[in-house]
Amino acid sequence: MLRVLEINEPEDLSHVRGNWQRLWEATKDATFFQTLEWLLIYWKHFREDKKLRVLLVLEDERLVGVVPLVVVNEPTRLGKVRVLTYPLSDWGSHFSVLAAEPRQTLYRALRHLQETPRDWDMLDFRWLDEEDLEHHLTAGAMQDAGYTAHEGIWDETTLIDFEGNWDDYLRSRSPKLRSDIRRNLRRYEKTQRINFERYRPLGKQAGDDDPRWDLFHEAMNIAELSWQGHSTTGTTISHRTIRSYIKDCHIAAAELGMLDLAILYFEHQPAGFCYNYVANGRVFGLRRGDAPEGRAHGLGTVLTAMLIRDSFTRGDKSLDMGPGSFEAKRRWMTRIAKVGRMTHYPLTVPRIQLLRLKHWWQACRDRKSGRIPNSELNRLAT
Incomplete structure (x- = not known):
């Protein structure tokens, strides 16, 4: 009963x-x-x-x-x-x-x-x-x-479902996007002007729960320099009304092994970030942002491509890019749910x-x- x-x-x-x-x-x-x-x-x-x-x-x-x-x-x-x-x-x-x-x-x-x-x-x-x-x-x-x-x-x-491998995914994209991705990755990776760091701790039980405040503050700084710094909705990660909430979630996610934070560096300076949570290979994209210099060099495409490629390498199942901004996400997604x-x-x-x-x-x-x-x-x- x-x-x-x-x-x-x-x-x-x-x-x-x-x-x-x-x-x-x-x-x-x-x-x-x-x-x-x-x-x-x-x-x-x-x-x-x-x-x-x-x-x-x-x-x-x-x-x-x-x-x-x-x-x-x-x-x-x-x-x-x-x-x-x-x-x-x-x-x-x-x-x-x-x-x-x-x-x-x-x-x-x-x-x-x-x-x-x-x-x-x-x-x-x-x-x-x-x-x-x-x-x-x-x-x-x-x-x-x-x-x-x-x-x-x-x-x-x-959503992006990580089925097959990175090459399979690229072949499923439009010719224009596929060309943009390959050209930009080749252009920046070959000259070593960019560096991609993705931090995903295993959690407190595994003795790996460092919150990496250095990466967190880099993401916050990029958010403040992007459109998010001027937003009045109160939902951007850098907004003062929710900043303490985001920090508390950051600590908890690191301790649970559910934090997923990626930073793209351009000539050793933070140029873009993707702030996510992850559970059992399913990634949820909370927020992302690009610094002015990153936008000027078209690094938004590079950051997204490197994140997706890395998820294929890690064996992730999916990336939920969240609602809204469909035009920006349409060329990347594999389905709408x-x-x-x-x-x-x-x-x-x-x-x-x-x-x-x-x-x-x-x-x-x-x-x-x-x-x-x-x-x-x-x-x-x-």
């Missing part, structure tokens, strides 16, 4: 650290953002106007699943809406429950939500990967628990039904673009 223990204070999670790691290892394609270390950092920096609801699913006394949730007060034209969702907040592309049997775990967690006072206006599972959508994992658990599940598209992300959502709109909250109609209209647009099938659009309208 499964039961649920709900945790609302982060310090109460310390006693499940080992079991959380065990479940992380059992979860398919788990990322840095699903570690307990990341959740505690996230809560430390972004807890304002939120409520933590971590649902621990136990079989007798054994932890078999974790469903990390937060209640977020989100502004809409209808006023603030309390949304119960995953805590990712767009820092990554995908999120899921931690469990060897995710559908069963999510079903029991949803039953727990029905048995407790509702402190949310809308249940919105965001950042679902394509496999979840194809196998109706979240949708099935919601329906089994008595929730209506409306499918939508939260975003799209661009949908980032889905499953939403429940309670009938007892009238303004949420208005929000459902807004999402239905968005789904109409997604259908026309092919991002969502007709069957799901019809279901959203009912």
Whole structure:
């Protein structure tokens, strides 16, 4: 018999650290953002106007699943809406429950939500990967628990799958890009004007968790010299509002063996960076940037090419380049992946039904673009 223990204070999670790691290892394609270390950092920096609801699913006394949730007060034209969702907040592309049997775990967690006072206006599972959508994992658990599940598209992300080898990948690129890559690599590598350093520590357990602050600060300096230094979105790694968050994540990722930081040097000076997280060969590109001198010499193409070539050498599985900036990423990517959502709109909250109609209209647009099938659009309208 499964039961649920709900945790609302982060310090109460310390006693499940080992079991959380065990479940992380059992979860398919788990990322840095699903570690307990990341959740505690996230809560430390972004807890304002939120409520933590971590649902621990136990079989007798054994932890078999974790469903990390937060209640977020989100502004809409209808006023603030309390949304119960995953805590990712767009820092990554995908999120899921931690469990060897995710559908069963999510079903029991949803039953727990029905048995407790509702402190949310809308249940919105965001950042679902394509496999979840194809196998109706979240949708099935919601329906089994008595929730209506409306499918939508939260975003799209661009990926490079490292299938075959570097030469195979080059042959799959456009003639122009292939020519640019070969010419620039030959031009700069032959004269030894560039140097590429990629740092990927093995982690604290392996005695290899040096954060390499020298590389970190070089990346920060490049970011400040690039367009990111003038950005007001508050999401660039050099922005003062999130700098301490990025530093805390940097330490945690190094200790977990999930840090992946690449620097390109031009004539011994930092010219570009790629700041990533990695787990089991799956790389997530958090941010990248080029110094003015790097842009002037067209080194952006060189940096990306060397990163991809190095990933083939390392045996990586994929690189998630993240959503947005599709034109810049289109020539590199091997596919676009949908980032889905499953939403429940309670009938007892009238303004949420208005929000459902807004999402239905968005789904109409997604259908026309092919991002969502007709069957799901019809279901959203009912």
